[in-house]
Amino acid sequence: MTDTGERILTSALRLFARDGYEAVSVSAIAGDVGITKGALYRHYKNKRDIFDSIVGRMVRTDAERAGRFELPQERREDAPQSYERLSVRSIAEYTLSQFSFWTEDPFASDFRKMLALERYRNAEAAKLYEDCFTLGPVSYVADIFRSMISEGVLAESDPEQLALAYYSPLFLLVEASSGGKDREELLGLLKRHIDRFFRRNGGGEV
Secondary structure (H helix, E strand, C coil): CCHHHHHHHHHHHHHHHHHHHCCCHHHHHHHHHCHHHHHCCCCCCCHHHHHHHHHHHHHHHHHHHHHCCCCCCCCCCCCCHCCCCCHHHHHHHHHHHHHHHHHHHEEEEEEEEHCCCCHCCCCHHHHHHHHHHCHHHHHHHHHHHHHHHHHHCCCCCCCCHHHHHHHHHHHHHHHHHCCCCCCCHHHHHHHHHHHHHHHHHCCCCC
């Protein structure tokens, strides 16, 4: 992606997160970047193309981040072998990294804010918010725990309930960070939750 193409994406996302997708025009995006509408159209066909590019970038980034921690990048039904021999440490480190990513990375943070704002106005945004921040992650974690239970890493339990118990504090603490709470304090709470969760469910000390 060119520097101008990247600047268009980041500027558009920042405006979407602040004002909402519908309220932001192509002219406003071009003006924020400091280019003409014609120059913007050389990179993206329209505002929808910009939105789709933002979503595509986040999907790719999410998969790359999971891979970096040796965690599955696909659904369990599509690649069951990638869910074998998963490590408690990798899951814990990935979870802590996700907190930092969603609260500190400017692109990720604006993406979360945009979907949080738009989910009440747009069914597609509501589904994206669900896939990225609520039921999607719970389903992903449930598949991970289902495999770990079958391999004897975690104690026998309901994987969906375990996933809810594990993921909910991460979601809550990411949301709390938006209210100006100290991130280090929130991160400390998350670390204690992760350690306690795995000690209580058979994964041992992280």
